[in-house]
Every structure is written in structure tokens, then in C-alpha cells.
Amino acid sequence: MAERTLRGARLGGQSFEDERGIEFAARQQVGYRCPQGHVFEITMSVEADVPAIWECPRCGAEGLSTDGIEKVVKAEKPARTHWDMLLERRSEKELEDILKERLELLRGGEIGPAHLHRATKKRKATA
Structure with a gap:
């Protein structure tokens, strides 16, 4: 009889725990706008490094931050070819x-x- 009481209760998909007494981590809303004009917000931790670019959930294009966060440009090293490695040895x-x-x-x-x-x-x- 006990087996039937849990039937259809979406076991594993729904938690039966109560949220009382739980302190959630501090969060922030970060806004983005894609080239198609879609504006969306992403919830992130206050401690997280906020990226300047986020994929738009509607069209998949790169959305830029509306908070003025600049994209960090990394200096790329040129690809090391087989010839370069050979010249290191001989x-x-x-x-x-x-x-x-x-x-x-x-x-x-x-x-x-x-x-x-x-x-x-x-x-x-x-x-």
C-alpha cells in the first residue's frame, strides 16, 4: 500500500523539502541586449564575475551587457607550427x-x- 502513495509524485523531479529557514545566496540581475533587439536578464551570484557577453535565449545571438561591462580582449599567441618547434631543436x-x-x-x-x-x-x- 505504501508503494501506491508515491505513485505519480514525480520522484526525483520535485523536492518535498520546505524552504523555511534556508538563507539563499545573494543574487543580482544582469541585463543584456542582443543585436536583434531582445532584452533579457540573467540571475547571477553577487560574487560571480559578470561576463560582458551572454547568449540570447530567444535567437542565440551574442547579447552585450546593458550595465556597460566591457569585453576583455585577450592577447592571442600565434599558433606554434611544426616548423617553429623543429627550429627550437635544430x-x-x-x-x-x-x-x-x-x-x-x-x-x-x-x-x-x-x-x-x-x-x-x-x-x-x-x-
């Missing part, structure tokens, strides 16, 4: 020497795809 002179060495090995048939060089090397050795 000089261009060293890289040129390595390239010459590898090209000689490739042309001599010591490295590279087996079907291109190694088969001809074996034929020369047997001939």
Missing part, C-alpha cells in the same frame, strides 16, 4: 646537412620503399 644548417645525408641514402637505395631500391641492389650484387 638550426637550419643542421637541417640542411641531415637532408643531404638522407637524400644520399635514398638515392643509394639504402632507405626508402623496398620495391624501388632494394630489389635493384640485390640484382647488382648477384650479377
